[in-house]
Amino acid sequence: MNIEDLLGYARRTGMFWPSAEIYGGSAGLYDYGHIGAMLKRRFENIWLSYFVERNQNYFLIDGTTILPEKPLVASGHAERFNDILIACKKCKTYYRADVLLSDLGVQLNEGATPGEVDVAVSVNGLKCPKCGGQLGEAKAFNMMIDVALGPDRSDHGYLRPETAQSAYLNFYREYSLLRQKLPLGLAIIGRAYRNEISPRQGLYRLRELIQAELQIFFDDQAFQPDLSGFSGTRINVVPYVTGKLESMTPDELVSRGYPSFYVYHMAIIDKFYRKILGVPDSKFRFLEKGGEDKAFYNKIHMDIEIDIASWGGFKEVGGLHYRGDYDLTSHTKGSNKSMLAKSEGREFMPHVLELSFGVDRNLWAQLDVFFTNADGRQVLSLKPYFAPYSAAVLPLQNDASINGKARELFLQLSRKFRIFYDSSGSIGKRYARMDEIGTPYCITIDYDTVDSESQNFGTVTVRKRDSREQDRVKLPDLENYLQASLSVEFD
RNA sequence: GCAGGUGUAGUGUAGACUGGUCUAGCACGGAAGCCUUCCAAGCUUUCGACCUGGGUUCAAAUCCCGGCACCUGCACCA
Structure with a gap:
């Protein structure tokens, strides 16, 4: 699929389209529609539970998108941007x-x-x-977008160019509140702004973008997560020194000189993409940056890349950056507030490992990777737990006897799941519509469901999106059936 | 930002070179109705568009100029 096809698909299915499009739109600004907003929320929620909520030392915070000038001078953005x-x-x-x-x-x-x-x-x-x-x-x-504050607009601020700064600015308070324990992870899902010269390629280069970032503050002499759980995995990496794609175990990566805490996070990111999202092995890799391409403050910098056909190959959807103590040192200098941590009699500046994801890019990647159009059948084969609608309730025909039962079922299931209800048009057309937006299950109420004479009385058919196969399920079993199919298996 | 290309109903398109017969065609889609016992069936009715602003002309969807947006390439992207 090319960019125009994907944009057209996104538009007609209610995913996203240019902001203010009735006025012609504006480059690099996109709004999410009723399907896209649900897809975005699914991504954010799963990202949050996977990367943050499973770890007792990691926390979600939030921060303003407007920042005063001083921290951005300290961070180097005012000068470098x-x-x-x-x-x-x-x-x-x-x-x-x-x-x-x-x-x-x-x-x-x-x-x-x-x-x-x-x-x-x-x-x-x-x-x-x-x-x-x-x-x-x-x-x-x-590159930063100015904001003029105050009655005479004399206070100078900027829209934040990355959510990371909000985490650094709040580090020391959270470190104190959370009883001075390291590692400490602060996650932010929010918007960031960059005055890109030429926003292009759909959601690739945006002027307003959504980031999901986890900043992990740690003692660089004592951060050694357990790698043993990943001994069987092989991770696709293009190391800077060789420039060639290699498939390596975590142990091999460590023996190449990458610190174990870095490799550990490569492994969990790799698992997120390949297992949780289901991206094929051949379409996922880390690309290490070095030399001119690497930001000066990064000690190790890898892009997280997915092979995205509409963008012409492997493209960055996130990054894993070992930033050393650059950020906290900069803000210590700029603010004159000490951010040193203490452990076992030592005082030190915590280091930062940044896991950064572009939410918009990741959503585009999901559409690109999982949408197929073959034999006139258009299917978005997302993992069921990412699908905007978890299931559809469809009366086989627009008939009073089955419509009532269908409404009842819709109301019952809607308490736990996001359900689509549709009673118009042929059943095939309704299935096709659900395939196109990735709804994994279509529950059909037919005449047997309501016919007490039938051996299928009290059952419905559940049609699976990818295989188009149907299961006959008893109404009381339906919730468990869906729950089992929609739960995310992290381990 | 530069160069080239593109812009027609909700979506995809025909028409443009060679201005008038375009009160803009088609398909899908939406609405109403009929039909229909599981994969975009059919029938009837109906809804809906020339990106924007100027100009040329008796006459502009069509030609010219500006703007906006998108696509491709280049440049830029701590």
């Missing part, structure tokens, strides 16, 4: 002004303005190194 760009008028190549000028032997003062860059360019007679063309005017480009 404030590049001055300069373009060649002839070949249109963009350069970062500081990089371009220093390559051409001209030193700029830190914090130079675009005007000063223009002066430096003309005084030194600089030309485009690529084509020799004339350079255009320098322009400040800020």
Whole structure:
């Protein structure tokens, strides 16, 4: 499936579409519809129970999306997101002004303005190194989106560029409240904002995005989760040093020099994607970043990648980043508040391991990987517990005798599950509609259900989405039947 | 941001080159009714669109210009 097909599918099924689309939309902004919002919530809930709630030391918090300027200066975002760009008028190549000028032997003062860059360019007679063309005017480009606060709008703030900062800012209070124990995990599911130059490719590059992140604060001399439970798994990794896809056990990864706490989290992420979501082995991998591609503060940086056909191959849907003590050290300097932890007489700055997931990208990936269109049959083969609707209740025909029973069943099941109810059109058409949005079970009430003479009295058929096979199930057994099929097996 | 392409009912499209016969066709879809005892059946009625703003022309969905959005490539993406 290509991007346009997927966008069309998303639109007609109620998944997502451009924000303010009746006004033509705006690049990089998407709204979720009645199906997409449910799918998103399923993803977030399962993510939360899998990565956070199973661990007694990990917690969900929340934070504002507007942050004042100071923490973002301390974190380095204000400076690093404030590049001055300069373009060649002839070949249109963009350069970062500081990089371009220093390559051409001209030193700029830190914090130079675009005007000063223009002066430096003309005084030194600089030309485009690529084509020799004339350079255009320098322009400040800020990846963060400004917010002007207060009655005279003089307080400067930003929309947060990543949810991670909210976790770092709240670390020390939570560390104190939670009786100073490490490791401590703080998870946030929320929105972040980036003024992307050219948002493209559906949900890939957004100006407003949803992140699900877990920041784990730990003592780097004492964080050794138990890897033994994963000894049988093999993880797809492209290490930076070899650049080649390898399938390695956790032990092999440790012997390659990756710390065991890092490998442990690779293993649980691998399990999340391959087992919980059901992504095929060949479509999942870690890609290690190094050199220029790696953020300077990361000690180890791997992208979590899924092979997404509509995006042309393996694409980043998350990351596992060992950030060292960069974040807490930065905020200690910026705020002048100590964030040192104590353990066994030692005082130290906790280190951070970040598990970061782009929710929008992951939803797109699920549609891309699990939607199939073959023989005129369109099916979204999500794991049942991810499906927006868990089941549909369908009277075989629009007939008073079975409609009443169907309504009754809908009300009963709706107390525990999200149920779709539809009594119009042929049964085949209704099945097809449910296949398209991934509803795993269609419960059909037929004449036998309500015919006390029939040997099938009091039973319904449950039709399974992927195989189209039907089970005959007694009404009192239905809740357990669904419950068993929809529960998530984490272990 | 640059270059090229695209923009027609809820969805997918025909029409555009060669302006008028387009009061814009078709399929799916929605609504109402009939029929129908398990995989998008059929029949009847009905709903619904030329991205936006200018211009050319007797006449614009069609040609021209601007804007917006999307697609592809390039650039950018601590």
